[in-house]
Amino acid sequence: MKSKAVRMYGEMDLRLEEFELPEIKDDEILVKVMSDSICMSTYKLAKQGKKHKRAPQDMDIHPVIVGHECSGDIVQVGKKWQDQFKPGEKFALQPALNYQGKLDSPGYSYRYCGGAATYCIMPHEVMELGCLLKYDGDSYFKASLGEPMSCIIGGYHANYHTNKHNYDHAMGTKVGGSILIMGGCGPMGLGAVSYGLAFENKPKRIVVTDVDDAKIERAKQCITVEEAAEKGIELIYFNTAKAKDAEAELMAITDGKGYDDIFVYVPIKPVAEMGDRLLAFDGCMNFFAGPTDNQFKAEINLYNCHYTSTHIMGTTGGNTDDLVEAIDLASKGTINPAVMITHVGGINTVADATCHLPEIPGGKKLTYMQFDMPLTAIDDFEELGKTDPLFAKLDASVKAHRGLWNEEAEKILFEHFGVK
16 A cells, blocks of 8 residues: 655655555554654654664665654554454554664664654564554544653653662652752653653652743743642742852752752753752752763762762663553543644654754644644744634634643644544
8 A cells, every 4th residue: 555654765864755565464563643743863863864773774775764753543453463453443652662682663764664654564573562552542642742751751760769778779759859850841841840740759849940931931831830739749940041040049949958859851061960969868860861972971979979879870762661651641631741742744844844853943843644734833823823714723722721732633633634
């Protein structure tokens, strides 16, 4: 059957093409992709081309389909999986396979499997590893955002605190502690705030820093201080650029004790070093941001590491359990991954948006695979709606949901473009 997909041939060489998919094998599954959010990791793949550790060396001859934050419907199931999956079921994907020690991953390595496609084929290893997950939510976009949310969830679970009596590690952020999310008003940071308000290891407070007033104001609207207070958590947004002494003022929020858990969401040396200095006794700093410089370094205080048990770690990606938790919480409305989304577009926008991702302001770019539509900022819906009835409807929908993308808005798009 025919599929249309964004395929990569080399460095910054992404092309939207139509081609013939082969018939599926008995151990494969054919899926219809509905939504795919664009990940910075795909930009890094595009920038590096064959140099990327997951990229096949023959991509110039056999291009790979990009995109891995996808969701859609199962269309056809090979004989091997017919007792587990049925046509018509919705799916979410965990792309971090690590199958038999290989780095191959959907969206990076496969000719016929990737999220930026109308249809694609899930290879046997995806199902063998339990990475094709059934999803029962009302919208596709929340399942697409399950993958980035799983990375956030993995970070929360991976943090740890020591016990000096028996040296057992208490996993997860500290119950009743103070969390600091540095550079946290971007899409992933807001996802971390949303999950922090829902995590079973309930903190006393969450402090979120940024240097951009516009991003901070949007964050305050997306996740309000009042919403956090209703959950018994103090939520503080803090502009470090406007503070006379940001470090001292952040420390004062904790009465000089420091932060039990710190997540660094921007790969900036002074930010990481300040995070290290703001750690409480037995504090854990998670360097979550992924730098492009493989020689990125920052100084840490080893005196504190020795005498006050501070420790630093890093996490990247989430596992299948994290993804299961992400889509379950999203489908129940316990977390709202929509706080990440600032732009919406069609399959025709993926190649250009991916190659220019760092230059496009805002958060997550959500794309839908079954139609063409310009990549449009949610903030622009109101102005566009003055002359376009579609954007007038979308504007009314997002305004009814605190300015956020939502299930109703997705259905408006599907109805407009005749997607079933």
